[in-house]
Amino acid sequence: MSLNVIDLIKGQLGPALVTQAASQLGESESGISKAIGGLLPAVVGGLANNSDNPGVLDAITNASSSGILGNLLGGSSNNSIISTLLSSIFGDKLGGLVNTIATFAGISNNSSSSLLNLVTGATIGTIGKYAADNNLDKSGISSLLSDQKGIISTLLPAGLSLASLNFGDWAKGYKFDNDNDTIKKTVQEEPKIEVTRSTTPTGTFPDRDTNKGGSSIWKWLLPLLLLLAAGYFLWKQCEKNKNTTTPASTTDSTTVSSDTAAVVSDTGATATTSKVDENIDLNGTALKGYRGGMEDQMITFLKSGDYKNAADDSALKDKWYDFDHVNFKIGSASELEAGSEGQLQNLVAILKAYPDAKIKIGGYTDKTGDEAKNIKLSGDRANFIKGWLDKQGVGSQVLGAEGYGSKFATVDAKATNEERAVDRKMSVRFAK
CATH class of the missing domain: 3.30.1330.60 (OmpA-like domain)
Structure with a gap:
């Protein structure tokens, strides 16, 4: 199972830093948290998309010894390494990313840009430290970054997607975003019940002897069969809906229980x-x-x-x-x-x-x-x-x-x- 580096990086972006960043930038804590939640997978995705870029690997390798993690708020805004790295991985899409996150989080463009630098510093600093602690060379770092491609799109918060960030061309290699992985809508056809309509004047079935009373049986049997078929179809549809919605309800309930426990305990x-x-x-x-x-x-x-x-x-x-x-x-x-x-x-x-x-x-x-x-x-x-x-x-x-x-x-x-x-x-x- 590949390592999710985002979980590691979040340790550098805790409540204390959010509070300080909100005070320093003049934004709400909720806006800062929301922006970080969108920027973090975008930055990791940018690095993953450039996992074989020598400049990216050099920046990460050098980050562990640069002390960048010790001064994220003060040292990331004007850091030339971070600025160069962002230009390298995002190119002409950098401005669009800043604007989109600002709108998404309800903060200013200046604050969004500052947070992008901060998140990038935390990201390369954390990955660099992990690489140093685990003796990873540049090849190992490249593999670690490449492994993140499979989870980036699933970690974007609700309201953001690769497309909304103008990163649609990242699609190849990203989970659920491959051209070949497009989820196609499946149209389920209703069961077809073929009824042979009579051509005889009396409306009976053509091969039946009307004088033997067969028509009286089909007068009530055919509607019954139609009713049973319709009932069966409706029952299958209900079962399908039940199986689809029940797990979601259970998951939501679990989440609510966990949130409640967190509030009560702390x-x-x-x-x-x-x-x-x-x-x-x-x-x-x-x-x-x-x-x-x-x-x-x-x-x-x-x-x-x-x-x-x-x-x-x-x-x-x-x-x-x-x-x-x-x-x-x-x-x-x-x-x-x-x-x-x-x-x-x-x-x-x-x-x-x-x-x-x-x-x-x-x-x-x-x-x-x-x-x-x-x-x-x-x-x-x-x-x-x-x-x-x-x-x-x-x-x-x-x-x-x-x-x-x-x-x-x-x-x-x-x-x-x-x-x-x-x-x-x-x-x-x-x-x-």
Whole structure:
């Protein structure tokens, strides 16, 4: 089974980056997310369509050492490598792609162009890192890109297609887009019931002896046969419709169940997509955060006196606060996504304002992969944050860090990557 590189790249384009990009470009988070959802398969498709282009392979090979992933928002807009690469893979269709995505996502052309550079940087950076980590040479990278052709058209969001992006000439080699793979409409003919009409004056069948009473049988038998045939045809059509629609209903139900679980299990994730940063008061100091988000909840709890009055740690251990913006790069326990440090600095400010408060850090993963590795990864991430806080001078207030792997994950491992994202998080709780 070929690797879907889009799933890897999405790890670089998480909620924290979307929030930052929306703020920087003056667009809504939903518009940014929608644009990225359309640009990502287009960029991967462009690279796949040029999988044997030496310039493309050089750009990807060099991307892993260029540090492009560490500064996507700031370093991709004016990056000459990215500009040259985009011209190479899209040519005179580049402007049309920018315009189409802008219209599709409801954002400006300038924002669409900036996001195209950002997504391209994330794409070549991620593929380059994967190639370096797995010792792929240019031939291996070419094969990896070529493998993506079979899935690109199926990953475009509703409302976009290769044709709408003016990439119809990419068709050869793309799943469902081959000239030979065109799905032809099948016309199902209704069963034909031939009735021999009589030529005799009385309307009876020509070879029947009317004097023997045969006509009385056919007067009621023929309509009955016609009725049975019509009933059988209608029944087959109903069965066909039932078989066609039932799986779709089941799939929709499953999706709704997964979405519901995600909302119930992580109110912080819901707030992330529906709220914007506001000033959260910390004893006269304004912190940027979501109303009802991590900072707001922690400060409210401390001001209430509930922490001071808690008898011991057992009274605190069940209340966790999910980070809204702290995310690690895919597979890493030591590299934070852009925008993550802002919320960690807010946590430092809270701890310094309440020097008697103590906390514990928790790391969590989804249900995919080896559980032992998940526990190690989540634990390493929790300890990384603990070490980071220690460098900021509040280490004495961090009593512990622990990785729980998928122990508390709520979404099935077979769910989509987006649905499982609710289980991949970092959290903090008060401790004594």
